Each structure stands twice: as C-alpha cells, then as structure tokens.
Amino acid sequence: MSIRARFRARRGDFALDIDLEIPARGVTSVFGPSGCGKTTLLRAMAGLDRHPGGLLEFGETLWQSGEVFVPPHQRAVGYVFQEASLFEHLDVRRNIEFALRRVPAADRSLDLERAVELLDIAALLRRRPPTLSGGERQRVAIARALASSPRLLLLDEPLAALDRHRRREILPCLERLHAELDIPVVHVSHQPDEVARLASHLVLMDSGQAVASGPLTELMTRLDLPLAHDPEAAAVLEATVSHLDPEYRLTSLDSAAGRLTVLESQLETGDRVRVQIHARDVSLALDPHPGSSILNVLPARVDSIVEEGPALVTVRLLAGEAPLLSRITRKSADILELAPGKPVYAQVKSVALLN
C-alpha cells in the first residue's frame, strides 16, 4: 500500500511541484533546507491548505482529486507541528479525551491508557499545558494526535524547538510508536541524526521539488545526492545482536555488511538494532591488516568515487549488498589505485548504535 501525493502550488516567489509515491507504512522522513517546502507539503497532505488540481491517495482511499476534497477532520490524519497547540484551559487527560471522543468507540485503534504509556506521560495527566515543558507539551500533543485513531500521522519538526537533551527523551517514544503501532508516519526534520534514527524511507526536497525518494539506507549513500557529501555523512545498517562476549564486554551484530563488534550495552541476543557508520570513520586497505587494533574489518568492493575538494574523496563501497561510505584523502585513493569494482577491506573505527 502506498501514499500518492501530487501538488502544484505557488506562494509569492515559491513554487511547490511535487509528485510522490511513498510507502503507507514505517516512517518516511522529508528532509531538505529551510524554505524548500516541507511544511507546505505536509499541510497539503493534512488538507489544511487546499491546492486545486492536487491529488492525494492513501492506499485505496481518495482524499483529493479533481472535485474531491475530503476535509482534514474526515481524513483520519493526526498531525503535530513545531509548536504544539493544546487546549490551555484543559488538563492533559482532558486534552487527550477530547480527541478520543471524536472517534466512535468501535473505531478506536487505541485507548487513553495506551497513548499515555507510549508517550510516557502518566505523571502529567492532571497538569495543564501552561505548566508543561516544551518536551512534555510535544509528547502530550503526539498522544492527543494518536488518540484520534489516525490512519496517518504527520509530524512537522515536532522536536525542533527542543534542546538535545529533550530530543533524546522523545526519540525513544517516537521509535515505540513506529515499532508498536502500525500507523505510517510522515516526519519532517532538519536533523540528520533524527532522520537516521527514525526513517525507513526518505524524501529529499529542494526548492519545492522532491529531488529523490527511496529507502533511507540507499539515499544516504548515493553520491549523486547531497547527504553523502555532508561532513557528517554516514551509512545506516539494520543489524541483529548475534553474540554477547561477557569476558571482553563486547556485543556482536550481524548486518548485511557483515559482522560488527560494538561495546557492551543493554542488548540481548536476537534484538534488532540500527547502527550508523560515519564516512570519516572508515579507512580502506588492500589486505585485511591482521596487525591492526581495529576489530571491524569488512571485505567490500569499490562502487564509485567522488572528489570532495582538492584533498579528500568520498568512496561508496558495497560490503555484501550493503552500501558504506568512506572519506579518505585523494592521495590515499591514488596510492591504493582505487577504482570501481576493486576489492578492498573497510576498516571501521567506530560503529554508533542508534537505538
């Protein structure tokens, strides 16, 4: 099942020209520079702005086409924007109950207790919004959006107004939503780390257009797209915990790129995790370097190479079928005579667990 969105709109000098098909499951992140049209797209999907000639299909359900325009409250869409708007005179419980009551009991996909548990807001139920912190407000706003039993959740930079610490508190809640509720989420963010952690699908926007749309793991490592050239460029891999080593306090993960070793954490065998490997943390060698202290050495082959200014190159590798990035000096690339198809060993200095 997929979501099809086609919108053309003009706002002063800005033109939105979008024709997208994204999966109606998992988390799709819409990523792009300020002013590129991310909010305009989400508002059009929610039905908050009507753009004549637009098309929006949610699976078999038509929300907009030609003369058809289903108003926002009949779309079963939950949305949370940067500054959460709550009913300031009602306590948190009543804010959520208000949303619950909009849906007949037989059609509810979750109850108050479940929404409270997922967003970890039991302690806030008697508080009124003016007494809540920014992070608490956002958690309540997301719980309220869920209480209306949406078929689609739209989150427009819900964490933008929060500092790093508060964002770290909410990210696990968003992950739980994704893992435990079968509601597709379209999520707008400026933060590459948030996108890497949450998204399964990515839409890259620029100047009102979708420059690319595809699986996160692929788009993050495509050398024709900007993410792979960022100083923070990284590959993201799904992995399963395969072995715990109590003696050395290490954990082994099996991924499509091969076996990875990370420091011991709270993980158990069989857990699914997501890891991030930064391009700057991957060096390359022509042999497996048995004398090295680096534990994670993956056989790979060079897929493509792009220069990053006069001194550096970014190399896209395929370790098995999994793409990885390596940022090395142009001199090293010349010494190793790197070229597409060449077998190499990727020495991974650091693997970050994202959850």
Ligand SMILES: Nc1ncnc2c1ncn2[C@@H]1O[C@H](COP(=O)(O)OP(=O)(O)OP(=O)(O)O)[C@@H](O)[C@H]1O
């Ligand atoms: N009512 C309006 N009148 C004129 N221009 C507008 C209006 N609303 C939005 N715009 C312009 O449309 C463009 C897209 O805005 P939008 O809010 O969708 O961008 P965005 O990608 O969400 O940005 P940000 O990441 O900064 O939130 C911007 O250039 C903005 O200035």
